[in-house]
Amino acid sequence: MxxxxxxxxxxxxxxxxxxxxxxxxxxxxxxxxxxxxxxxxxxxxxxxxxxxxxVAFVDNSVGLQVINKLPQTLDFYLINVNKIDKNISLEPKHIGKVRPEYYRVEYLKMDKSDEYWIVGYLGKKNLVYFSQHSVPNKNIDQIVEVQNYINQSMKLSDAAKKQVDAYNYENTKxxxxxxxxxxxxxxxxxxxxxxxxx
Known part of the structure:
Protein backbone atom coordinates (compact mmCIF):
# COMPACT_ATOMS: atom_id res chain seq x y z
CA MET A 1 0.00 0.00 0.00
CA VAL A 55 -13.58 -8.50 9.43
CA ALA A 56 -10.01 -9.74 9.30
CA PHE A 57 -10.93 -13.42 8.93
CA VAL A 58 -8.13 -15.51 7.45
CA ASP A 59 -8.55 -18.96 5.91
CA ASN A 60 -6.97 -21.82 7.88
CA SER A 61 -6.46 -19.50 10.84
CA VAL A 62 -6.71 -19.81 14.59
CA GLY A 63 -9.29 -17.62 16.32
CA LEU A 64 -8.02 -15.66 19.32
CA GLN A 65 -10.31 -14.09 21.91
CA VAL A 66 -8.66 -11.62 24.32
CA ILE A 67 -10.83 -10.91 27.37
CA ASN A 68 -9.99 -8.01 29.70
CA LYS A 69 -10.82 -8.96 33.31
CA LEU A 70 -8.88 -6.03 34.74
CA PRO A 71 -10.61 -2.90 36.11
CA GLN A 72 -8.91 -0.61 33.55
CA THR A 73 -9.04 -0.32 29.77
CA LEU A 74 -5.89 -1.75 28.17
CA ASP A 75 -4.54 -1.27 24.67
CA PHE A 76 -3.59 -4.71 23.34
CA TYR A 77 -1.12 -5.77 20.67
CA LEU A 78 -0.62 -9.23 19.24
CA ILE A 79 2.82 -10.38 18.09
CA ASN A 80 2.97 -13.45 15.89
CA VAL A 81 6.29 -15.30 16.20
CA ASN A 82 7.07 -16.62 12.70
CA LYS A 83 9.81 -19.18 12.19
CA ILE A 84 11.23 -19.16 8.65
CA ASP A 85 14.31 -21.29 7.89
CA LYS A 86 15.53 -21.25 11.50
CA ASN A 87 15.11 -17.46 11.59
CA ILE A 88 12.52 -15.81 13.83
CA SER A 89 10.53 -12.79 12.68
CA LEU A 90 8.08 -10.91 14.89
CA GLU A 91 4.90 -9.65 13.23
CA PRO A 92 2.99 -7.10 15.39
CA LYS A 93 -0.69 -6.26 15.03
CA HIS A 94 -2.87 -3.84 16.97
CA ILE A 95 -5.84 -5.62 18.56
CA GLY A 96 -7.28 -2.42 20.02
CA LYS A 97 -8.42 -0.97 23.32
CA VAL A 98 -10.47 -3.41 25.38
CA ARG A 99 -12.63 -2.15 28.23
CA PRO A 100 -13.12 -4.13 31.46
CA GLU A 101 -15.24 -7.27 30.98
CA TYR A 102 -15.11 -6.87 27.18
CA TYR A 103 -13.20 -8.84 24.57
CA ARG A 104 -11.71 -8.62 21.09
CA VAL A 105 -11.42 -11.36 18.48
CA GLU A 106 -8.49 -11.69 16.09
CA TYR A 107 -7.50 -14.39 13.60
CA LEU A 108 -3.97 -15.73 13.56
CA LYS A 109 -2.30 -17.09 10.47
CA MET A 110 -0.20 -19.83 12.03
CA ASP A 111 1.19 -21.62 8.95
CA LYS A 112 4.75 -20.49 9.84
CA SER A 113 4.24 -20.13 13.57
CA ASP A 114 3.24 -22.02 16.68
CA GLU A 115 3.62 -19.17 19.16
CA TYR A 116 2.23 -15.68 19.77
CA TRP A 117 2.61 -12.96 22.39
CA ILE A 118 0.02 -10.63 23.89
CA VAL A 119 1.19 -7.16 24.97
CA GLY A 120 -1.01 -4.81 26.98
CA TYR A 121 -0.44 -1.08 27.49
CA LEU A 122 -1.99 1.24 30.05
CA GLY A 123 -1.74 4.53 28.19
CA LYS A 124 0.68 4.91 25.29
CA LYS A 125 4.03 3.82 26.73
CA ASN A 126 3.28 1.96 29.97
CA LEU A 127 3.60 -1.78 29.26
CA VAL A 128 1.69 -3.52 32.07
CA TYR A 129 0.96 -6.94 30.58
CA PHE A 130 3.00 -9.46 28.60
CA SER A 131 2.21 -13.12 28.05
CA GLN A 132 3.69 -15.80 25.78
CA HIS A 133 1.41 -18.48 24.32
CA SER A 134 2.13 -21.64 22.34
CA VAL A 135 -0.33 -23.21 19.92
CA PRO A 136 0.12 -26.99 20.08
CA ASN A 137 -3.15 -27.66 18.22
CA LYS A 138 -3.97 -25.29 15.38
CA ASN A 139 -7.53 -26.63 15.11
CA ILE A 140 -8.55 -25.22 18.51
CA ASP A 141 -9.30 -21.51 18.95
CA GLN A 142 -7.46 -19.63 21.68
CA ILE A 143 -8.95 -17.73 24.64
CA VAL A 144 -6.74 -15.43 26.71
CA GLU A 145 -8.20 -13.97 29.90
CA VAL A 146 -6.16 -11.03 31.19
CA GLN A 147 -6.76 -11.19 34.95
CA ASN A 148 -3.70 -9.48 36.43
CA TYR A 149 -0.77 -7.25 35.55
CA ILE A 150 2.06 -9.63 34.69
CA ASN A 151 5.23 -9.70 32.65
CA GLN A 152 6.22 -13.31 31.94
CA SER A 153 9.61 -12.39 30.45
CA MET A 154 11.46 -9.09 30.68
CA LYS A 155 13.73 -10.03 27.75
CA LEU A 156 10.85 -10.98 25.43
CA SER A 157 8.72 -8.03 26.54
CA ASP A 158 11.60 -5.66 25.66
CA ALA A 159 11.75 -7.22 22.18
CA ALA A 160 7.95 -6.93 21.91
CA LYS A 161 8.04 -3.28 22.98
CA LYS A 162 10.59 -2.47 20.27
CA GLN A 163 8.39 -4.18 17.67
CA VAL A 164 5.28 -2.29 18.85
CA ASP A 165 7.17 1.04 18.82
CA ALA A 166 8.42 0.37 15.26
CA TYR A 167 4.89 -0.70 14.21
CA ASN A 168 3.35 2.49 15.64
CA TYR A 169 6.06 4.64 14.05
CA GLU A 170 5.38 3.11 10.62
CA ASN A 171 1.64 3.62 11.08
CA THR A 172 2.18 7.27 12.06
CA LYS A 173 4.36 7.81 9.00
Missing amino acids: VFFILVIFWACILSLILYKIKSGRIAKWARLFRIVTVVSAISVFTYWFIKKSA LGIWITLDFLLLFLNLALLLKKNKK
Whole structure:
Protein backbone atom coordinates (compact mmCIF):
# COMPACT_ATOMS: atom_id res chain seq x y z
CA MET A 1 0.00 0.00 0.00
CA VAL A 2 2.92 2.35 0.69
CA PHE A 3 3.92 2.16 -2.98
CA PHE A 4 0.40 3.19 -4.12
CA ILE A 5 0.29 6.03 -1.60
CA LEU A 6 3.59 7.44 -2.93
CA VAL A 7 2.43 7.04 -6.55
CA ILE A 8 -0.82 8.88 -5.73
CA PHE A 9 1.15 11.62 -3.96
CA TRP A 10 3.43 12.34 -6.95
CA ALA A 11 0.56 11.94 -9.46
CA CYS A 12 -1.49 14.51 -7.52
CA ILE A 13 1.43 16.96 -7.44
CA LEU A 14 1.92 16.51 -11.20
CA SER A 15 -1.83 17.04 -11.69
CA LEU A 16 -1.65 20.35 -9.85
CA ILE A 17 1.24 21.43 -12.09
CA LEU A 18 -0.67 20.35 -15.21
CA TYR A 19 -3.64 22.50 -14.11
CA LYS A 20 -1.66 25.51 -15.39
CA ILE A 21 -1.81 24.14 -18.96
CA LYS A 22 -5.14 25.46 -20.26
CA SER A 23 -4.63 25.73 -24.01
CA GLY A 24 -3.07 23.83 -26.86
CA ARG A 25 -2.96 20.16 -27.75
CA ILE A 26 -1.33 19.17 -24.47
CA ALA A 27 -4.23 20.68 -22.45
CA LYS A 28 -6.59 17.79 -23.32
CA TRP A 29 -4.00 15.19 -22.29
CA ALA A 30 -3.26 17.13 -19.10
CA ARG A 31 -6.96 17.23 -18.21
CA LEU A 32 -7.34 13.51 -18.97
CA PHE A 33 -4.34 12.73 -16.74
CA ARG A 34 -5.87 14.80 -13.92
CA ILE A 35 -9.23 13.00 -14.21
CA VAL A 36 -7.56 9.57 -14.27
CA THR A 37 -5.43 10.52 -11.24
CA VAL A 38 -8.44 11.66 -9.17
CA VAL A 39 -10.60 8.65 -10.12
CA SER A 40 -7.76 6.18 -9.51
CA ALA A 41 -6.87 7.72 -6.14
CA ILE A 42 -10.49 7.65 -4.97
CA SER A 43 -10.82 4.03 -6.11
CA VAL A 44 -7.61 2.92 -4.34
CA PHE A 45 -8.54 4.61 -1.07
CA THR A 46 -12.13 3.31 -1.20
CA TYR A 47 -10.88 -0.26 -1.73
CA TRP A 48 -8.29 0.14 1.04
CA PHE A 49 -10.76 1.51 3.60
CA ILE A 50 -13.32 -1.22 2.82
CA LYS A 51 -10.61 -3.86 3.20
CA LYS A 52 -9.46 -2.34 6.51
CA SER A 53 -13.03 -2.13 7.82
CA ALA A 54 -13.92 -5.71 6.91
CA VAL A 55 -13.58 -8.50 9.43
CA ALA A 56 -10.01 -9.74 9.30
CA PHE A 57 -10.93 -13.42 8.93
CA VAL A 58 -8.13 -15.51 7.45
CA ASP A 59 -8.55 -18.96 5.91
CA ASN A 60 -6.97 -21.82 7.88
CA SER A 61 -6.46 -19.50 10.84
CA VAL A 62 -6.71 -19.81 14.59
CA GLY A 63 -9.29 -17.62 16.32
CA LEU A 64 -8.02 -15.66 19.32
CA GLN A 65 -10.31 -14.09 21.91
CA VAL A 66 -8.66 -11.62 24.32
CA ILE A 67 -10.83 -10.91 27.37
CA ASN A 68 -9.99 -8.01 29.70
CA LYS A 69 -10.82 -8.96 33.31
CA LEU A 70 -8.88 -6.03 34.74
CA PRO A 71 -10.61 -2.90 36.11
CA GLN A 72 -8.91 -0.61 33.55
CA THR A 73 -9.04 -0.32 29.77
CA LEU A 74 -5.89 -1.75 28.17
CA ASP A 75 -4.54 -1.27 24.67
CA PHE A 76 -3.59 -4.71 23.34
CA TYR A 77 -1.12 -5.77 20.67
CA LEU A 78 -0.62 -9.23 19.24
CA ILE A 79 2.82 -10.38 18.09
CA ASN A 80 2.97 -13.45 15.89
CA VAL A 81 6.29 -15.30 16.20
CA ASN A 82 7.07 -16.62 12.70
CA LYS A 83 9.81 -19.18 12.19
CA ILE A 84 11.23 -19.16 8.65
CA ASP A 85 14.31 -21.29 7.89
CA LYS A 86 15.53 -21.25 11.50
CA ASN A 87 15.11 -17.46 11.59
CA ILE A 88 12.52 -15.81 13.83
CA SER A 89 10.53 -12.79 12.68
CA LEU A 90 8.08 -10.91 14.89
CA GLU A 91 4.90 -9.65 13.23
CA PRO A 92 2.99 -7.10 15.39
CA LYS A 93 -0.69 -6.26 15.03
CA HIS A 94 -2.87 -3.84 16.97
CA ILE A 95 -5.84 -5.62 18.56
CA GLY A 96 -7.28 -2.42 20.02
CA LYS A 97 -8.42 -0.97 23.32
CA VAL A 98 -10.47 -3.41 25.38
CA ARG A 99 -12.63 -2.15 28.23
CA PRO A 100 -13.12 -4.13 31.46
CA GLU A 101 -15.24 -7.27 30.98
CA TYR A 102 -15.11 -6.87 27.18
CA TYR A 103 -13.20 -8.84 24.57
CA ARG A 104 -11.71 -8.62 21.09
CA VAL A 105 -11.42 -11.36 18.48
CA GLU A 106 -8.49 -11.69 16.09
CA TYR A 107 -7.50 -14.39 13.60
CA LEU A 108 -3.97 -15.73 13.56
CA LYS A 109 -2.30 -17.09 10.47
CA MET A 110 -0.20 -19.83 12.03
CA ASP A 111 1.19 -21.62 8.95
CA LYS A 112 4.75 -20.49 9.84
CA SER A 113 4.24 -20.13 13.57
CA ASP A 114 3.24 -22.02 16.68
CA GLU A 115 3.62 -19.17 19.16
CA TYR A 116 2.23 -15.68 19.77
CA TRP A 117 2.61 -12.96 22.39
CA ILE A 118 0.02 -10.63 23.89
CA VAL A 119 1.19 -7.16 24.97
CA GLY A 120 -1.01 -4.81 26.98
CA TYR A 121 -0.44 -1.08 27.49
CA LEU A 122 -1.99 1.24 30.05
CA GLY A 123 -1.74 4.53 28.19
CA LYS A 124 0.68 4.91 25.29
CA LYS A 125 4.03 3.82 26.73
CA ASN A 126 3.28 1.96 29.97
CA LEU A 127 3.60 -1.78 29.26
CA VAL A 128 1.69 -3.52 32.07
CA TYR A 129 0.96 -6.94 30.58
CA PHE A 130 3.00 -9.46 28.60
CA SER A 131 2.21 -13.12 28.05
CA GLN A 132 3.69 -15.80 25.78
CA HIS A 133 1.41 -18.48 24.32
CA SER A 134 2.13 -21.64 22.34
CA VAL A 135 -0.33 -23.21 19.92
CA PRO A 136 0.12 -26.99 20.08
CA ASN A 137 -3.15 -27.66 18.22
CA LYS A 138 -3.97 -25.29 15.38
CA ASN A 139 -7.53 -26.63 15.11
CA ILE A 140 -8.55 -25.22 18.51
CA ASP A 141 -9.30 -21.51 18.95
CA GLN A 142 -7.46 -19.63 21.68
CA ILE A 143 -8.95 -17.73 24.64
CA VAL A 144 -6.74 -15.43 26.71
CA GLU A 145 -8.20 -13.97 29.90
CA VAL A 146 -6.16 -11.03 31.19
CA GLN A 147 -6.76 -11.19 34.95
CA ASN A 148 -3.70 -9.48 36.43
CA TYR A 149 -0.77 -7.25 35.55
CA ILE A 150 2.06 -9.63 34.69
CA ASN A 151 5.23 -9.70 32.65
CA GLN A 152 6.22 -13.31 31.94
CA SER A 153 9.61 -12.39 30.45
CA MET A 154 11.46 -9.09 30.68
CA LYS A 155 13.73 -10.03 27.75
CA LEU A 156 10.85 -10.98 25.43
CA SER A 157 8.72 -8.03 26.54
CA ASP A 158 11.60 -5.66 25.66
CA ALA A 159 11.75 -7.22 22.18
CA ALA A 160 7.95 -6.93 21.91
CA LYS A 161 8.04 -3.28 22.98
CA LYS A 162 10.59 -2.47 20.27
CA GLN A 163 8.39 -4.18 17.67
CA VAL A 164 5.28 -2.29 18.85
CA ASP A 165 7.17 1.04 18.82
CA ALA A 166 8.42 0.37 15.26
CA TYR A 167 4.89 -0.70 14.21
CA ASN A 168 3.35 2.49 15.64
CA TYR A 169 6.06 4.64 14.05
CA GLU A 170 5.38 3.11 10.62
CA ASN A 171 1.64 3.62 11.08
CA THR A 172 2.18 7.27 12.06
CA LYS A 173 4.36 7.81 9.00
CA LEU A 174 1.74 6.14 6.81
CA GLY A 175 -0.95 8.34 8.37
CA ILE A 176 1.00 11.50 7.47
CA TRP A 177 1.39 10.37 3.84
CA ILE A 178 -2.33 9.51 3.62
CA THR A 179 -3.24 12.94 5.03
CA LEU A 180 -1.04 14.64 2.42
CA ASP A 181 -2.62 12.50 -0.30
CA PHE A 182 -6.11 13.46 0.84
CA LEU A 183 -5.19 17.15 0.85
CA LEU A 184 -3.76 16.98 -2.68
CA LEU A 185 -6.69 14.86 -3.86
CA PHE A 186 -9.14 17.40 -2.48
CA LEU A 187 -7.31 20.26 -4.23
CA ASN A 188 -7.29 18.37 -7.53
CA LEU A 189 -10.97 17.48 -7.21
CA ALA A 190 -11.89 21.08 -6.37
CA LEU A 191 -9.96 22.36 -9.41
CA LEU A 192 -11.61 19.80 -11.68
CA LEU A 193 -15.10 20.74 -10.48
CA LYS A 194 -14.25 24.45 -10.82
CA LYS A 195 -13.16 23.82 -14.40
CA ASN A 196 -16.41 22.00 -15.16
CA LYS A 197 -18.53 24.92 -13.98
CA LYS A 198 -17.01 27.30 -16.52
